[in-house]
Amino acid sequence: MQSQTLHKVMTGLFVPQLKGDGATGLAISLLGAMVMPHNLFLHSALVLSRKVPRSVQGIKEACRFYTIESAFALAVAFLINVSVISVSGAVCSSANLSPEDQISCKDLDLNKASFLLKNVTGRWSSKLFAIALLASGQSSTITGTYAGQYVMQGFLDLRITPWIRNLLTRSLAIIPSLIVAIVGGSAGAGKLIIIASMILSFVLPFALVPLLKFTSCKTKMGPYANSSLITATTWVISSMVMAINTYYLVTGFIKVLLHSGLHTAAIVFAGIFGFGGMLVYLAAIFYLIFRKNRKTTQPLLSDDAELESTGNIASIVTHLPREDITSMQLP
Template identity: 75%
Template sequence: MAANLGVVTGMHLAEHCKAEYSRVPNFILWVIAEIAIVACDIPEVIGTAFALNMLFNIPVWVGVLLTGFSTLILLALQQYGVRKLEFFIAFLVFTIAGCFMAELGYAKPVAKEVVAGLFVPKLQGHGATGLAISLLGAMVMPHNLFLHSALVLSRKIPRSVRGIKEACRFYMIESAFALTVAFLINISVISVSGAVCNSSNLSVEDQNSCQDLDLNKASFLLRNVLGKWSSKLFAIALLASGQSSTITGTYAGQYVMQGFLDLRLKSWIRNLLTRCLAIVPSLIVALIGGSAGAGELIIIASMILSFELPFALIPLLKFTSSKIKMGEHVNSISISAVTWIIGSLIMGINIYYLLTSFVKLLLHVHLKIVTKVFLGILGFSGVALYMGGIAYLVFRKNKKTTHILAFRTLEEQQVANEQGDISIYSLPREDIVSMQLPQKRSPAEID
């Protein structure tokens, strides 16, 4: 849907929000999007610190500080070609994914239980709802909706009805392939973790690791495949995936800032600023709570992403389901129904968790009655504000009409030419292309 919005209208999600909503809602949506980018960067910072710890035995808090320099190194390497760097990172991540899939052969999870786990939802054990929410936020990051709707604008797309339909179809195939691969990787990781940690012949050390499993201890899951190299390869892939996410966060941050504020920063400034905001809480937690505390912070940051998801998802659903914005490319009734049901479930579980967690906190915390009442008023007011913001986005009708890129008739093309509006239909968008991370320029290009 995010790709379709960009292809059909020539504007990405942040630009649509700026055009559709008034100043105050736009400012709030921009702040929420920026918080989401920082929240996404926290797991990258901690994951990189864990990787450095596994590779060089560097303390986690020192690794957190070093992640700021890793950002600058990454940006320096990108001048030799972003695509080459991304390919190398993808190769490393796919290598570790292949190892996990090979480990499936050793772990031998019960196929019936794996299938049941895929299709029968369960929330068992203490904190299961919170973990489910954090997984959702980690996999469906809100800023990626802004990112994907903008990236398509950097590609050449025919401005005909047929060309736009084909582009939408190919983007759907591309997204489906990427999500299927991610789906298989997630299945292999979870199945291996469950099968290995429930094995009857685990060592005492591995049993202890399973009791408190985090990124810093998960490499033992690959010992059957990689032997003593398991921790090293796992650390390299963890480092690679973190840097890959850094590229994603930089792109998304640039598009969000440009769309909402019409403001652009140099990529290294934008990346370093976001990374510094993420380093502060990561460093504090790493110093106080060590690797266990840092692992908990990853879960909290991912939960924040889930709570913020409706503020990107609802505008996307509203815009792509609007005839005045998408024309004949509007979502079908069946697609709209399915996506709104999924969106409602996401919002429902977020609100349910906020309410139940806050009530449990008030019931079990040892404070004076007056303090509990004050905290209750403050907390429930925050939840009401959260629900009010969601309700505003859901029930507010779209008012701004968007020009469709593909004209249906020659007369419409002539009218657009006469009015001087044809420039907005140029793809790829030069301002989006120029916002890509730097490439090394050849002598011919400099001349």
Template identity: 60%
Template sequence: MGYVKPPAADVLKGMFIPKLSGEGATGDAIALLGALVMPHNLFLHSALVLSRKVPSSVHGVNNACRYFLIESGFALFVAFLINVAIVTVSGTVCSAKNISDTTANQCGDLNLSSASFLLKNVLGRSSSILYGIALLASGQSSTITGTYAGQFIMQGFLDLKMKTWKRNLMTRCIAIAPSLVVSIIGGSSGSSKLIIIASMILSFELPFALIPLLKFSSSSTKMGPHKNSIYIVVISWILGAGIIGINIYYLSTGFVGWLIHNNLPKIANVFVGIMVFPLMAIYILAVIYLTFRKDTVVTFVKPVKHDPKAQNNMEIGQSNSNELVELEHIPYREDLADIQLPE
């Protein structure tokens, strides 16, 4: 960034004023959204709480949540800076007025395989090697988070328990095997298309992780005194509605546009429409069902308001039964102890 010197005003404008131009820009934006947020990481960030022993009082849990917020927020902020650097460098180089015809052609087909030329003027011939190392590091980071999320889901939701090496082998094979097959068959171009398609699928999956998480964390019958504040609830639902709206808009307009402009026979278009339109309707209805579904299960019972003793017991983390037994820590998942997370 110091070498290409992107204009600060344009960078700030691009951050806060979204603008899409060019063919396929909407699809790339949706793929970028899915790749940045990733539904499995929503589960992973929540599951990190289970890896540490937390004092059982309301104050202790609130402090733990605050520290987890700082940790994940710092990590996401660093990721944000990296993405800003990537976008601004490529945008500044490719939008320059005095670029050569070769650079202009490379900018016209910019993908993971060809993007190393952006660093060539700074790093010389070693740019492609360092760029490859950076891609490998980012791939390892993404694979690790996906593997951890898979382990939490296997143990927490599905209650599947197995030896560590078997679980690691299984989750890594599920994550890597399809990409490896596509890379071997399709080469670099196939891998680039796979990344876009997989990221778009992640974006379409976001509502099924985001909506239950928002409803769960905002419910007083689930979270009690630890539920989201009204400000977090409003902001989160506005962002969630925006994500869902963008997905549904692109899903409907993109498919209709493809039906109109493809070269298939009319009878083939009819059969494709008969197959796809019901699936689109099921997707939309499922999102609506998740949003408005009423949850009647109560997992947190508030102590009686006029009972100061019960209120105090809840604050300091004691049982509300007749035999007041103080808990040193909130129960945590013993079977997650072998996952390499900080204690």
């Protein structure tokens, strides 16, 4: 039984299938919820929070350590998501489900998902699931707050008192969601999560493409630019993300038009505006892809030949103080 489950999990990882109504939309929302484009800005900004020697070797050491940190965090997130999906599939495909659980599996949402842990944790399943949701919500809100801080400083040069900044960013994140939860109830909140995650996936190219171009450009990064293999791999993955987003937008909009029940003239005008908006969306992405990098802004190095001659830069990096990211100001 365990070998069959493992086989199905591995098959699902390497041979993905989109079955059922709305499967593509759920896949897009899952992608947006996992990657979260604002976290790309956050990870880049966190590099500035650690004091490292401004030398060639010092920057390479810092890049290596941050690669390990990011890979570990993403691997843990990946394993958690695989575990959640695997448990859901294993429970809902069981032949011994009660009629109530079968109904829950047909329309599975956050309100009904706690029963998935019932066979393992018993009556504590709902409590543990609630704690997990609270923890994930706090993590998402905190990262959004930090990312908002760096975007405000880096793009808008807007620097305000930390407690005011935290109040504004958290209020902007919580108040709209709270209103939807009060008006629409738990069902409305669940739909809002899916819609918000899908929007994150749609805006992902606007954060991902500039990041890939920047880190792969020798004019910008000099010797720290991505290798040809990493560049090719990341662009292939990014192209797949953009392709599935475009596919869902086009097919979803066509379905809405066909089942809208509007008059022919209204459908024509809606189609013009809808597909016009999609063309603008694609044009903006292509502009970012083909925009030329002309300005040279390679990392500045300090006069630290003495540090490099000691051959002990790794220990120096370890003992340098890390600035509190809540009060860190970008240069």
